[in-house]
Amino acid sequence: MTTATTREAPHHNTLTCVKDYNCWLPACRDRYKAYQRTRYHAITAGTWEPLVDAAPVRQHLTRLYAAGFSPNRIGELTNLPYETVIGFTQVHGFSGKRRSRKRRCNPETAAKILAIQPGEHLPGKTDATGTRRRIQALVAAGWPLSHLGPRFGLSERTTGALLTQDRVYGRTAEKVTRVYNELSDQKPAKHGISRRSITRSKARAQRNRWATIGYWATRADAIDDPHFTPDYKVTKAEILAEETRWLIETVGLTRTEVAERLGKDRSYIDRVLLQADVKAAA
Template identity: 45%
Template structure:
């Protein structure tokens, strides 16, 4: 199997040269100019090495919690969406790890986006719903979460029927979540029966706990599809279904793409018939 050369998404920075091997004259000159500038800065003792990206990551997560999405940050800064997203989550499509280092220029650009200046009036309810469910997974009934967030208990389910909720509501839930996730429900008046019931509800619904969302960094991303609680066989069944229906290929071709045997896909479809595609060899 041969691997085709990847094409750069744009030619606005050094990545087209360093990551995509672009050799357009203007891109080569941009890279050489950067090298000359770096050399002079090192000689003069003014060269600024890359910075730790963790403060940027935390800032972006705080913006997310307040309703300022990665998409909006990208638009406000003029950066590529994927470049911003890579600070908070692993880029599985390109097998790139989460960003650990950042230039001072990029850090300053992202840190300049403030909650006070850019918070919208309404936001997607996805992150708020996931926070309710994540707390349930560690034993917090949704009733207690609503009360801690200063919400009327009767609103804890009805508000998710709408496409958006108030940004202030999302922020209150995010603040309660940050506190409650580190506390034991039993020490705050929650009965053993209620804790057990909340955990059972979360288990049945495959609701991911806070640790899972820490790992993905995508609790507020409505485009992120959580895989928590799925077995490898179910994931293969889902992926095979997508490949076969989207590309109109058979099981053998899907198996080759997924790096498994055709028999494995047969077993995956047998165990998860809701994804089975009957067309194919």
């Protein structure tokens, strides 16, 4: 169901979802079992090399960045999480949870990154999900767009437009990511931003229910995932309304049948749907 999907592990293309999230999707379990079989046979044959030197990967990434590729774009081409890509070239994470640059990595990850050749792929545009969320989180922390724009190398108007775009240039996404990492644990007031501007920025974020830096700090892998729906300040009634719509539109149940399945009164189902419609129209 839609609601349940947003609460699964952000990525289902590596072993992480099984190891860290105990994912039970059949495809993920099959991939994990295949990995374990390969590992067992390699260990038995004495050829098991789980990790390789990350230096060649880091050097290659440096060349890709110089050619205009952003970590987001590289993630798209390799199907690797953003955190995995930046982990080769920079200290990442948030205060108290920072990780040093990778010194070793698994051969499969190295091969995927080393296979990218600038002449075969264009930096182009990348999904704007992570860019939007990072800007929103900074605004929620009190950073006004008029201050963020120059840091991104953009005007305030262009920065505001990024909040409505589906795709952005890779270099823009990279700049926003870099500034976000720099400002994520700093206070706007210490950079000369007035209390009034900070209050207005926070109020704007609250009206739009934009997730905060603290929210994304516990979901680092999800901030760039367009399939992950933040549940920041989502009420139980809104979750129920979303669940109800999914059952009606996808499964084909009536409102009465939905009420019976969810263990709710029909009148309550009608009320949460009405409230959701009113908010959507506001």
